[in-house]
Amino acid sequence: xxxxxxxxxxxxxxxxxxxxxxxxxxxxxxxxxxxxxxxxxxxxxxxxxxxxxxxxxxxxxxxxxxxxxxxxxxxxxxxxxxxxxxxxxxxxxxxxxxxxxxxxxxxxxxxxxxxxxxxxxxxxxxxxxxxxxxxxxxxxxxxxxxxxxxxxxxxxxxxxxxxxxxxxxxxxxxxxxxxxxxxxxxxxxxxxxxxxxxxxxxxxxxxxxxxxxxxxxxxxxxxxxxxxxxxxxxxxxxxxxxxxxxxxxxxxxxxxxxxxxxxxxxxx
Numbered sequence: 001x002x003x004x005x006x007x008x009x010x011x012x013x014x015x016x017x018x019x020x021x022x023x024x025x026x027x028x029x030x031x032x033x034x035x036x037x038x039x040x041x042x043x044x045x046x047x048x049x050x051x052x053x054x055x056x057x058x059x060x061x062x063x064x065x066x067x068x069x070x071x072x073x074x075x076x077x078x079x080x081x082x083x084x085x086x087x088x089x090x091x092x093x094x095x096x097x098x099x100x101x102x103x104x105x106x107x108x109x110x111x112x113x114x115x116x117x118x119x120x121x122x123x124x125x126x127x128x129x130x131x132x133x134x135x136x137x138x139x140x141x142x143x144x145x146x147x148x149x150x151x152x153x154x155x156x157x158x159x160x161x162x163x164x165x166x167x168x169x170x171x172x173x174x175x176x177x178x179x180x181x182x183x184x185x186x187x188x189x190x191x192x193x194x195x196x197x198x199x200x201x202x203x204x205x206x207x208x209x210x211x212x213x214x215x216x217x218x219x220x221x222x223x224x225x226x227x228x229x230x231x232x233x234x235x236x237x238x239x240x241x242x243x244x245x246x247x248x249x250x251x252x253x254x255x256x257x258x259x260x261x262x263x264x265x266x267x268x
Contacts, residue, residue, distance in 0.1 A: 001041040010044035014244035019046075019056035022243040026172075026250050030062040033141055033169035035161075035183065035253070036069050038115040042175025044245035050118035053174075058138065066139035068164060069116045070182050071109045076102055076131045076202040101205040102131035115174075128160055131202035131213070135160040141167060151215035155182065156189035169253045175246035178229025183253050185220050187260025193268040195219065228263050232256050 007013075028034060036057065046052050057067055079087055079095045087095065100107075104127040109117045120127055120136040128134045128149035137145045137160065145167075150158030161183055171183055178184065188195075196219040203212050232238070236259060239250040 003045065006041065006045040009245045014043055014046040014052065016048065016052045016056045016059065019043075019053060019243060020059045022241070023056060023060045026241045026243065026248060027239050028057075028060050028170070028172070028250065029065075030060065031064040031140075032061055033066040033145075033164055033167040034061060034068065034172055035164055035169060036067065036115070036172045036174060037176050037180040037182065038069075038113055038172075039175035039246070040114040042246035043243065046244065050115040053115050054119050054122060061139060064140050066137060066141035066145065066167070066169075067119075068135055068137045068142075068145060068160065068169075069119050070112060071116060071120045071127055071134045071136040072112055073102060073107055073132055073134065074110050075099070078200065096201070099203055101203040101210040102129075102134075103205050104129050104134060129204070130154045130159075131204050132200065133159070151213060153189060153217055154215075155185040155217075155220065159186070161186040165254055165257055171249075171251040171253050171256070173249040173251070174243060175248065178225045179222055181225060181229060181251075181256075183257055184222075184225050184228060184260050187257045187264060188218065188220055191261045191264035191268070193264055224267065228260060228267075229256075231263065232259050235259075 034057070038053070040046070040050055040053065043053070061067055076099065079092045109120060119125060122138060125136050125138045126142045126146050127136045128146040130149045130151060133154040134149070135146055145160045145163040149160060152158070155161055165186060171181060173181060198217055198219050199214060200217060201212055201214045203210050236255055241248055
C-alpha cells in the first residue's frame, strides 16, 4: 500500500493517543499479557508509523503488563523447501554453508511486518534464541516468556506461546486474520492426529563461533487456521472492534488453544 492509499483510508491520521484509546475501548488493560499479530497498512496513515503503534500498546499495558510479538526468521529454514520463490538446486549447499549465524540481538525478522520488525529493536525488548521461531517480548513477564525457548518442537510446550498460555494471555489480531494467529500452533502439538516429524538444521552463534544445531519439530500447517478461527468465533466468540481503520479481534488465548486441540482432532 502506498502512503497515498493510507491517507485516503482515513479522515484523520491515527496517533499514539488515538490508538491507545482504541486499544482500551477494545478491552486491553494494564497488566495484560498480550501477543500481537499486525498489519500496519490496515490502520491507514499513522503519525510515526510502527513506533506509534508500539508506544500506544506499551502505554496501555504499562510496565506491569507484557507485550509479545513473533520475530520469526524463515530464512533459516531448509532452503530445499523454499517456494516463494524457490532457489536453484545448486544454491542450497552455498546457502547452508554461508548463512550467517542467527543472532537474537541483530538478525532481522522475515515476513513479520513493519510493526514486528520495529518492535524487536525497541529498548527493553528481549528475544528468544530459537533460530526460526523466536519471539520478542517487553514488560514485566518478558524474561519469563522468552527464556529457555526449546529448539525441539519450537511452537509447543517449551515455547513462549506456552508461557503466554500459563499467564492467561490475550491475542490481538490487528488488521490480520486467524491465518496469522501463531497461538493455534500450540494446539497442534497435543492434538491426536497423524503428524510428520521433520529435522531442521540452522547456524547459531555460541561463544562468538558459528555452530550448526539440529533439532526436531512437527510439520506445522496454517491452511485450516481461518476455518478453525471462524468456527471458534461462531461457537465461543471473540471481542471485535476497530483500531484506526483496521478491523481487530481480541481473543482469550487459553480458550482458543484448548478449542484448537479438539478442532484439529475432529478435522485433521
